[in-house]
Amino acid sequence: MKIYETRTAPNPRRVRMFLAEKGIDVDYVQVDIQKGENLSAQMRAKNPLGKIPILELDDGTCIAETDAICTYFEALHPSPSLMGETALEKGVISMWQRQVELALMLQVGMCFQHTTGYFKDRMVPVPEYGKEAGINASKYFNILERRLSVTPFIAGDSFSIADITALCAIDFARVVGIRIKDEQENLRRWYDNVSSRESAKA
């Protein structure tokens, strides 16, 4: 199997960090998204949305979407659990994972795409919307600060996929000038803790 990815992009980092936590080695194939290599007919046959990362199995079956790739490996290698073992754990982790994705990672991504024009060859940037997306992302930092004042990790007592998503989103947010504020002490403590994991270098 192999994973098509772009080393510097935030979503592939989520997959690498997830696999590092589980001790799984996979071959990676680099795709230059700035040059649009992900939009070729060959890549669209693997993922009709033309995005990376994509996991390609040895029989040619492709699984795109970061969360779906992680879901596949969580089922194959359940230990250590990063998506929950009981129904309650699975539900709570899935909620935080989804909210971090939609209210933070996606907002940072939209801010980046719509304010920088990085992909203007393939989409219509709307800077006013990009600015709103950046404001949304900043607001979610406040929600995380409150959450991390009562739990050590985002989904509760244990490290989970939601922490991986949040770390990668927060690191990516620096590109659009959004950073943890001095008064967000719980978020800073969590950030320093999660950043120090060996998997964060993956």
Next chain:
Amino acid sequence: MKIYETRTAPNPRRVRMFLAEKGIDVDYVQVDIQKGENLSAQMRAKNPLGKIPILELDDGTCIAETDAICTYFEALHPSPSLMGETALEKGVISMWQRQVELALMLQVGMCFQHTTGYFKDRMVPVPEYGKEAGINASKYFNILERRLSVTPFIAGDSFSIADITALCAIDFARVVGIRIKDEQENLRRWYDNVSSRESAKA
């Protein structure tokens, strides 16, 4: 347990349809999102993002996010499976579920919110972005048409959560004037088939 929801909104319908497929009865509490009841301090204590649906368990634990609520019930009541049994099924269904959510449901929702100003008391509508989101949603109808020319259901041979999400998104898309085109015959066949399930009335 109970579920806070808004009967007419598309995401709560996804949960009701998912539970109907599994034969699970839950009490529902109606929340008037147009009046902003979802934004009260009481509701934000249940879900910091102030959105519905929210599943509240008898001990007060809350699980927000449609997909997370479904994940919880899939683990509690695995049969009939709607999110896959093997690692490969789970990964492939998760991919399609995620793509239908991000490239269709979310785009329809953004088109609705940014072009109609329905929530302008609580967000800044950017009509130009709403228009782009509608174009993105229409493009995804083409991807579904191609997919459904080779498989009976979106994620493959079996009905899954991705079909529920797509049906609810396509029905919601009529609000912004996006409909299945005459030439999208495979999508129409799938739509008629999935719409005729008893659960579609839930």
